[in-house]
Amino acid sequence: MVKVALVGVGNVASSLVQASELMESGKEILGIELPPKEPIEIVAAFDIDKRKVGKPLREAIFSPPNVVAKYVDVETDLPVLRGPTLDGTRGILGDIIEESDAPFVDVVSELKNAKAEVVVSLLPTGADEASRFYGKASLQAGSAFINTTPSPVAKELGSSFKAKGVPIYGDDLLSQIGGTITHAGIMEFLRSRGVKLLRSFQVDIAGTTEAMVTLEGWRKEVKKEVKTNMISHTSEGAEVVAGTSDYVSFLGDRRVSYIVIEGTYSLGVPLRIEVSLKTLDGPNAVPPLIELIGLAQQFKRMKIGGPVKEVCAAYFKSPPSKLVGR
Structure with a gap:
């Protein structure tokens, strides 16, 4: 199994969890050309909204303000953990998110305990402080990091991940057909x-x-x-x-x-x-994310660290460096 941790249990997380469930049952997800060699298992999920924190992931992915449709019954009872707020309620987000009063977990310890191979950051646009925090936590835990947000995490932390032989891919995910x-x-x-x-x-x-x-x-x-x-x-x-x-x-x-x-x-x-x-929106992110999870797992096991240029250029709007001719 590819052990995956999710940062932010929003609409894309809902689509990804449901897609993983469908793949586990043998259903085809259209648009995946490089499927992971092993099934995806969600082993940790972090959020700050009280409507999601503490709930089983199967319920949290359909909790407000999420709007993704239900495509399949999800079985997992994995509880959503309370991550640090940082800049997650900055500006208009403070009016949308109902912040949980539960204590923060130790993110690095949770990633290590869950043996998370890949961390997928699904935070909102502009949550730069939180994005950097989870990128650094992933590096400390030895987990590959996929940054779907515009925050320049792969640009800023790429050399540190490369030195440790751990992949980091970003920034700002390209949808399948967006x-x-x-x-x-x-x-x-x-x-x-x-x-x-x-x-x-x-x-x-x-x-x-x-x-x-x-x-x-x-x-x-x-x-x-x-x-x-x-x-x-x-x-x-x-x-x-x-x-x-x-x-x-x-x-x-x-x-x-x-x-x-x-x-x-x-x-x-x-x-x-x-x-x-x-x-x-939600389903549009699924095929590239599933491919990235598989690539991150393979490259991590091969100790090919950092923001691999070809991967980042193919899957992200703002990669650390662009390929010649793209």
């Missing part, structure tokens, strides 16, 4: 067909907690910068703007991405592409 990866893919296709790209924009609307918190000024700028930089890397100088634009509660886990691309081709005549992409 707006950013779709946008960048269309841009690359147009370039390959000789189109001169002039300008492009992308707006995202969703009903998840992550969509709500990224409307907060400084968090919105963080997300906007990461998305814009990744898409700009494929645009050869075109003007690009991308980011979350609104939160609509009744959308729940649904996300609507609206993409516009303008350019010229052939005799200099104009081209305009408009795409409306509708996806589900």
